[in-house]
Amino acid sequence: MNKQKNKCRYLLYLSAFMIVTGITAAYGQPDKFIESIYPVGKLKPTDTVSKLKVGDPAPDFTLPAVAGGKISLGQYAGKHNVVISFVPAAWTPVCSDQWPGYNISRDLFEKYDAVLLGITVDNIPTLYSWIKQMSTPKEKIWFPVLSDFYPHGEVASRYGVLRSEGVSERALFVINKKGIIVYIDIHDINERPFLEDLAKALEEANKQ
Template identity: 40%
Template sequence: MILEKNTPAPDFDLHATPDQRLKLSDFKGKRLILAFYPADWSPVCSDQMALYNSTLDVFHKYNAEIVGISVDSKWCHMAFGQDRKFHFPLLADFEPKGAVSRKYGVYDEENGEAHRALFVIDEKGVIQWSYLSPDGINPGADGILDALEEMDKQKK
């Protein structure tokens, strides 16, 4: 079961590059968008991550950062990110395979990869929105932006 609103976000500590790791606590005081996806280089995943790359300025206006997470290796992520010129980290949920995807309730046991899922986490590390997308469909950014706007309204 995918984790839902008002659930504390499980911690993670994953490779962003071969020699850099990122943890949930690294984003304390910021909003964080977690974009779980099945695999680097697949057409839908490539389109989805490219969309988020082009939406970074809008995310930043809401004090939000984004990270992509899949079970691909740190080396695969590095090549994919460099090739596509992504300006946000791709985290390797590689070993133990899918451990973070499992914590968030989005690991696909049958295919051995993450389902396509989105989470918006607030500044205190609490999930404010989550969405499980069909694996073959790019969920876009509308749901993320709606969640960020709603969070701003609640702050006022």
């Protein structure tokens, strides 16, 4: 009986030792978020033909939001300017840091009375995990993230930014309170648009 007890004790000590060494070692590992980003390599800068131009009325749409419910572009008409940020795909480079930049720029959007809508062609569960990882403990993603997953990329297609491989362009549309498109940036998919360009467009939109 005593032997059995000793055996258990040794095993318990060993397990504790293993857990402690395991935890210490794992603590020093590189960040899991960076490791999870899929390396896409260099892509064709743009892969679509414009369907819309500045001055056109923005096509209305309704999409499911990660936070629940549905959001329509039309609900902001007459109330706020709108920025639509299409990014190609969750868990890819560039996209994974473009929105975190907007996440700490809430003041900029509010200054020009603008709401930001983030759209990708990913499904809700993927977007849920992705934006959870990019939020900071203090600042959760403050803007609605919408899924253009099914019918696949329908809104991206209507805005002329659905690429042949099924993801969207990295594109920014600024829509004024009258529902008119006042700024379009179909950006090189491999590069991030600079914030000052959007800031300037918002300033202009808010004057109208």
